[in-house]
Amino acid sequence: MWSWNSLKARFKPGTLSEDEFRRQQEEILKNAPVPVFWLFGKTGSGKTSIVRFLTGADDASIGNGFRPETQHSRQFDFPDPEFPILRFLDTRGLGEARYDPQEDITAFSQSAHLVIVTARLMDHALEPLLDPLLAIRKAAPHRPILLALTCLHEAYPRSQHPPADAFENADKSEELPADLRRSLERQRERFAGIADRIVLIDLTRPDEGFAEPNFGGDRLKAALVDLLPAAYRQTILNLDEAMRPLADLKERQAMPYILSYSTLAATAAAVPVPWIDIPVVMALQSHMVSKLAKIYGQSLDSAMIAPFAGAMSGRLLARLTVRSTLKLMPIIGAAANAALAFAYMWASGRAWCWYFGELRAGNAPSEAEVQRIWQGQLASAAELWKRNHKHDAPESGGTTAP
Amino acid sequence: MKAWRFWSLVTLILLPWVVLAAIGGWMLWQSGWLFWTWWVLPVCWGLAFLLTRRWERSTNRPLLDIKRPLHWSPRDEEASHLVEAHHRQMTDLNAEQLTDPRYYLDSAMQLSIKIAQHYEPRAADPIAALTLPEVLAAAHLAIEDLEDWVRDTVPASHLLTIRQWKQLAKAPGWIKTAQNVIWAVSTVFNPLNAVRYLTSKFTVDPLTRHIQSNLLAAFYTAFVRQVGYYLIEMNSGRLRGGSERYRALMAELQRDGIASGSQTVASDISEVTIAITGQVKAGKSSVINALLKDRQARTDVLPETRGVTRYRWQLPDGSTVVGLLDTPGYADTDLTAQQLEELFQAFQQADVVLLIMSATSPSRDPDLKLLDSMAARFAKEPRLRPPPIVGALTHIDGLSPLMEWSPPYDWQHPTRPKEHSIHDAVAYNFEILKQRLAAIVPVCSDRERVQAYGIEEWLIPALCGVLDEGRARALVRGLHSEADRERLRELLSQFRNVGRTLLKTFIESQCAK
Numbered sequence: 001m002w003s004w005n006s007l008k009a010r011f012k013p014g015t016l017s018e019d020e021f022r023r024q025q026e027e028i029l030k031n032a033p034v035p036v037f038w039l040f041g042k043t044g045s046g047k048t049s050i051v052r053f054l055t056g057a058d059d060a061s062i063g064n065g066f067r068p069e070t071q072h073s074r075q076f077d078f079p080d081p082e083f084p085i086l087r088f089l090d091t092r093g094l095g096e097a098r099y100d101p102q103e104d105i106t107a108f109s110q111s112a113h114l115v116i117v118t119a120r121l122m123d124h125a126l127e128p129l130l131d132p133l134l135a136i137r138k139a140a141p142h143r144p145i146l147l148a149l150t151c152l153h154e155a156y157p158r159s160q161h162p163p164a165d166a167f168e169n170a171d172k173s174e175e176l177p178a179d180l181r182r183s184l185e186r187q188r189e190r191f192a193g194i195a196d197r198i199v200l201i202d203l204t205r206p207d208e209g210f211a212e213p214n215f216g217g218d219r220l221k222a223a224l225v226d227l228l229p230a231a232y233r234q235t236i237l238n239l240d241e242a243m244r245p246l247a248d249l250k251e252r253q254a255m256p257y258i259l260s261y262s263t264l265a266a267t268a269a270a271v272p273v274p275w276i277d278i279p280v281v282m283a284l285q286s287h288m289v290s291k292l293a294k295i296y297g298q299s300l301d302s303a304m305i306a307p308f309a310g311a312m313s314g315r316l317l318a319r320l321t322v323r324s325t326l327k328l329m330p331i332i333g334a335a336a337n338a339a340l341a342f343a344y345m346w347a348s349g350r351a352w353c354w355y356f357g358e359l360r361a362g363n364a365p366s367e368a369e370v371q372r373i374w375q376g377q378l379a380s381a382a383e384l385w386k387r388n389h390k391h392d393a394p395e396s397g398g399t400t401a402p
Numbered sequence: 403m404k405a406w407r408f409w410s411l412v413t414l415i416l417l418p419w420v421v422l423a424a425i426g427g428w429m430l431w432q433s434g435w436l437f438w439t440w441w442v443l444p445v446c447w448g449l450a451f452l453l454t455r456r457w458e459r460s461t462n463r464p465l466l467d468i469k470r471p472l473h474w475s476p477r478d479e480e481a482s483h484l485v486e487a488h489h490r491q492m493t494d495l496n497a498e499q500l501t502d503p504r505y506y507l508d509s510a511m512q513l514s515i516k517i518a519q520h521y522e523p524r525a526a527d528p529i530a531a532l533t534l535p536e537v538l539a540a541a542h543l544a545i546e547d548l549e550d551w552v553r554d555t556v557p558a559s560h561l562l563t564i565r566q567w568k569q570l571a572k573a574p575g576w577i578k579t580a581q582n583v584i585w586a587v588s589t590v591f592n593p594l595n596a597v598r599y600l601t602s603k604f605t606v607d608p609l610t611r612h613i614q615s616n617l618l619a620a621f622y623t624a625f626v627r628q629v630g631y632y633l634i635e636m637n638s639g640r641l642r643g644g645s646e647r648y649r650a651l652m653a654e655l656q657r658d659g660i661a662s663g664s665q666t667v668a669s670d671i672s673e674v675t676i677a678i679t680g681q682v683k684a685g686k687s688s689v690i691n692a693l694l695k696d697r698q699a700r701t702d703v704l705p706e707t708r709g710v711t712r713y714r715w716q717l718p719d720g721s722t723v724v725g726l727l728d729t730p731g732y733a734d735t736d737l738t739a740q741q742l743e744e745l746f747q748a749f750q751q752a753d754v755v756l757l758i759m760s761a762t763s764p765s766r767d768p769d770l771k772l773l774d775s776m777a778a779r780f781a782k783e784p785r786l787r788p789p790p791i792v793g794a795l796t797h798i799d800g801l802s803p804l805m806e807w808s809p810p811y812d813w814q815h816p817t818r819p820k821e822h823s824i825h826d827a828v829a830y831n832f833e834i835l836k837q838r839l840a841a842i843v844p845v846c847s848d849r850e851r852v853q854a855y856g857i858e859e860w861l862i863p864a865l866c867g868v869l870d871e872g873r874a875r876a877l878v879r880g881l882h883s884e885a886d887r888e889r890l891r892e893l894l895s896q897f898r899n900v901g902r903t904l905l906k907t908f909i910e911s912q913c914a915k
Contacts, residue, residue, distance in 0.1 A: 124682070125735065208802055210804070
């Protein structure tokens with residue numbers, strides 16, 4: 001039987017009540033680097049495929065995850081509304097006589113970082129998109145607009161995709177089918193001055209029979225990273241990097257949560273005080289463990305928590321271990337606190353997942369094994385953080401990590 | 403055969419039975435069994451009485467069921483309900499009334515007012531607008547049909563005189579008198595017969611009355627049916643061309659027509675036109691090309707069709723020629739009022755509408771808007787039946803799995819993934835459009851890349867399925883425009899005649915001087 005109280009007692013997260021935790025969580029969410037994508041396109045233009053491609057979630061959970069936001073739009077928080085790492089806004093009703101983009105522009109003007117316009121490459125009835133797009137552009141001239149031209153295969157039915165470099169390289173564009181070239185030219189003219197970048201993608205299901213189901217996916221990710229404000233880039237990069245090596249279904253399900261809790265912990269800890277005593281980070285950890293247990297179908301009890309208690313709940317030990325792992329990082333102050341919290345959370349999440357996986361396989365890992373895994377994950381978490389934050393300027397004026 | 407010979411033969415045939423019955427009765431009397439076997443009679447008759455009562459309720463007045471012909475508009479069908487209601491209203495059909503000609507005339511007058519009011523709900527005198535030839539044509543046609551009915555269904559009707567007809571009403575009287583005499587005599591011989599008399603009073607009487615009034619009721623029903631039918635035809639303006647022209651057109655309609663291509667009187671105005679409509683890039687032009695087996699309609703990746711183009715298409719059976727109207731496409735987001743107006747103009751000239759929808763585009767809102775606004779507009783033109791609509795789901799080659807294309811596909815009984823995709827797409831679109839469509843079929847009309855599929859398998863049969871309905875609309879449409887033209891022409895020729903007569907009179911009067 002999982003019990004929030006038993007966990008709280010184990011990890012001693014200070015005197016943070018549930019209400020207090022909720023309040024702090026909201027505060028953290030406001031500051032967390034959660035990229036918000038504003039999807040703008042007609043039904044069937046491939047919006048869901050983009051969400052599926054970026055999150056790895058299946059269609060059903062995407063479909064159910066969207067909640068109505070305004071009269072014409074809905075929102076999908078991945079992996080869930082409480083602990084998101086990616087947010088998608090989806091505007092519907094485009095081109096209908098009664099659609100007025102003003103409501104959505106007002107609602108999303110602050111939150112949306114990037115507009116992704118989706119259109120099928122061969123769709124030339126796109127005039128209804130242009131006026132609202134111009135209004136959106138006018139409302140926030142610096143917010144990038146990315147045009148994703150989708151369903152390329154409609155230009156060459158039942159043939160495999162042309163070589164990818166034909167799309168990237170202007171010299172090789174003769175290799176593209178003539179219909180596609182004409183269509184593309186028309187789309188370029190149409191969106192000139194509106195879209196900052198155009199990517200051609202064809203995200204299909206594996207059973208459709210294309211050699212490359214996520215055709216152009218990498219170009220899309222690269223464009224997103226490029227166009228997003230710097231602070232929000234690492235979320236996309238982290239997710240991409242963390243998900244890539246995972247094959248196990250449970251691990252793939254758990255990873256977005258680990259990442260989201262780690263990001264939140266980093267956000268919470270980005271204050272110039274010694275991090276380990278921040279109760280909200282400990283509370284986040286308890287929440288995360290219970291979430292992971294649910295994904296793995298495990299119930300938490302004292303016997304199960306025991307191997308972890310020794311491995312990482314002792315504050316002094318944890319502090320020392322984390323600090324020694326991260327000591328090579330050339331950062332100080334709040335940034336260091338954030339890095340420590342991120343690594344700590346990430347390593348715990350990964351270790352718990354490994355532990356749950358072992359339990360499911362019928363093994364009972366010892367405390368030493370848990371310790372070994374945890375430390376290994378700490379190292380890779382530190383690596384991940386360092387790689388994706390290398391552009392961040394070191395902060396000054398804060399105290400160093402303890 | 404002389405009458406006496408006939409009767410002697412009948413007597414000889416019946417005599418053994420009578421003798422045997424008499425001996426049997428005597429034997430029963432002698433053995434004392436008569437008392438027990440006697441009950442068979444009242445039991446059977448009692449049962450017959452109950453059944454008569456039961457069946458009488460449903461069959462006394464034969465139900466009036468008007469067969470609704472294909473060319474009727476919804477307004478005509480509503481009028482036919484009025485005719486049925488009028489027939490139901492006559493609760494007590496008594497034989498006296500049913501043999502009285504005035505009763506029929508009254509009933510016809512009442513019905514004609516009801517029907518005229520249905521067609522001209524706001525007019526103070528709804529009949530006033532009808533022309534004399536129309537009324538005469540309606541009466542002529544109704545009476546002609548009634549004559550046919552009597553000849554066909556009333557046995558020995560060619561021998562039935564008016565006197566005999568009138569006696570049908572009086573028949574029960576003399577039958578009853580004869581029966582009463584027989585009963586009175588028989589009770590003298592056997593007091594038990596008094597009981598039998600009472601039972602028969604309740605059983606045989608209604609039975610005979612029932613049979614006799616059934617013929618009258620059937621005649622009345624046929625009368626109401628024919629009168630009602632032609633009142634509907636008259637009020638909806640289809641008799642303006644006269645009864646002969648009307649008969650010719652109906653013969654054309656009934657003709658096993660689509661197959662036999664022989665020229666008839668009416669075929670000049672009965673060519674069916676199919677309007678093809680749909681969103682931009684839904685594949686209208688390529689469906690037309692696939693039907694015509696020719697590259698007449700231009701197809702391109704960028705939107706093309708501007709304005710309305712007319713093609714002539716010969717059905718694969720080689721006999722019937724159908725007109726195809728290619729209409730401008732509309733956006734997959736919305737339709738402007740002007741587009742709706744243009745499409746409606748095209749639809750008015752059409753008898754069947756073929757709605758082309760792309761299976762790979764989920765946007766059905768503008769199609770729905772088009773169909774609903776067309777239905778609303780057609781409702782304002784109640785003289786004609788709205789054209790039946792067939793949906794064609796194109797680009798099924800673009801359904802999942804994308805890389806596969808190996809027809810034939812048995813999408814009605816799906817087993818392969820592609821068949822499931824086609825089946826689901828058809829079901830999805832039908833779910834949205836529902837009864838607005840007469841049928842919905844999947845096609846692939848891409849003749850350039852792959853061979854077209856589904857055109858001959860599903861689309862042409864679906865179109866043929868509604869062609870009769872379309873032909874009915876074409877005929878009536880033609881009939882109306884013909885009558886409108888005719889009216890003007892006749893007026894002119896009548897003016898000419900009057901002028902000629904005046905001139906003649908003038909010249910004669912001059913000569914006389």
